[in-house]
Amino acid sequence: MTTLNTKDLQKIIREAVGTVLDGKVGQMAKAVVSEAAVLMPRSFILKGDVSSPTTKENHEKLYNSYVTSHNKISAKLDSVPKTDADNPNDSEFRRLKIDETHNMNGVKFHELLFTNTGDLNSEIRADSIPFMRLSRDWGTFDQWQLDFRACGMASREGWAVCYFDPFKQRYFNTFVEGHTLHLSLMAIPVLVLDTWHHAWFLDFPGEKLEYLNRSMREINWNVVEMRMLIAEMAKLHQLYSVQAVVSNEKETSVGLPQSSPPVEVLGGRIL
Ligand SMILES: [Fe+2]
Numbered sequence: 001m002t003t004l005n006t007k008d009l010q011k012i013i014r015e016a017v018g019t020v021l022d023g024k025v026g027q028m029a030k031a032v033v034s035e036a037a038v039l040m041p042r043s044f045i046l047k048g049d050v051s052s053p054t055t056k057e058n059h060e061k062l063y064n065s066y067v068t069s070h071n072k073i074s075a076k077l078d079s080v081p082k083t084d085a086d087n088p089n090d091s092e093f094r095r096l097k098i099d100e101t102h103n104m105n106g107v108k109f110h111e112l113l114f115t116n117t118g119d120l121n122s123e124i125r126a127d128s129i130p131f132m133r134l135s136r137d138w139g140t141f142d143q144w145q146l147d148f149r150a151c152g153m154a155s156r157e158g159w160a161v162c163y164f165d166p167f168k169q170r171y172f173n174t175f176v177e178g179h180t181l182h183l184s185l186m187a188i189p190v191l192v193l194d195t196w197h198h199a200w201f202l203d204f205p206g207e208k209l210e211y212l213n214r215s216m217r218e219i220n221w222n223v224v225e226m227r228m229l230i231a232e233m234a235k236l237h238q239l240y241s242v243q244a245v246v247s248n249e250k251e252t253s254v255g256l257p258q259s260s261p262p263v264e265v266l267g268g269r270i271l
Pocket of ligand 1: 004059110194196198199
């Protein structure tokens with residue numbers, strides 16, 4: 001994959017932001033554009049024998065297009081009026097929010113993919129964390145393999161994902177349609193495989209099973225192990241243990257104009 005220097009990065013940001021600045025929103029966007037959540041594309045060397053150079057190039061192009069699209073959308077969101085959301089049947093704000101997540105996840109999924117695949121010396125040891133965890137949660141490691149592969153087969157255009165669920169404190173397999181559908185809340189991905197057609201149909205026409213088999217033989221288990229340790233050490237299950245402290249004595253403000261933010265800040269706002 002091509003390495004981007006500072007000049008390239010500046011060009012990408014300028015293009016993303018410039019499109020908006022030159023458009024309808026003009027001066028209003030200039031005032032707030034510094035708040036845009038800009039993504040920076042990272043450099044990856046795509047290894048492995050599963051994908052042809054053309055497929056790897058396609059991955060690279062798609063990854064960069066998700067970054068560029070996300071940044072353009074983020075800049076637009078800085079200026080689109082929030083009142084536009086009042087009609088969920090026709091809302092630019094709504095469309096941008098959907099595309100924001102789509103592109104953000106496109107970036108995340110590809111970054112996860114680029115580092116958990118392509119290991120020509122792939123091996124999983126019986127005393128490794130991935131082997132022990134996946135065997136624990138599926139009964140045997142082979143049961144996990146078959147389940148994960150089935151998720152890849154069941155996916156239409158999307159991803160096969162093995163994730164840690166802090167709520168249940170165990171691992172699950174699933175598939176994601178597109179970049180956003182069917183992913184459980186707070187799922188922390190530790191292994192992903194690309195099941196969009198661009199990832200396999202060119203090199204394995206009509207042979208998705210073979211693509212998945214070959215890809216699973218190039219999983220970088222060291223990367224998966226590190227992700228598992230990070231996911232488990234984060235102790236995110238504690239999020240579900242937080243108890244609300246409720247006071248029934250608090251007075252609720254009424255009669256605020258509709259344009260006001262709904263929540264009052266105690267102690268005043270910092271402007
Ligand atoms: Fe892809």
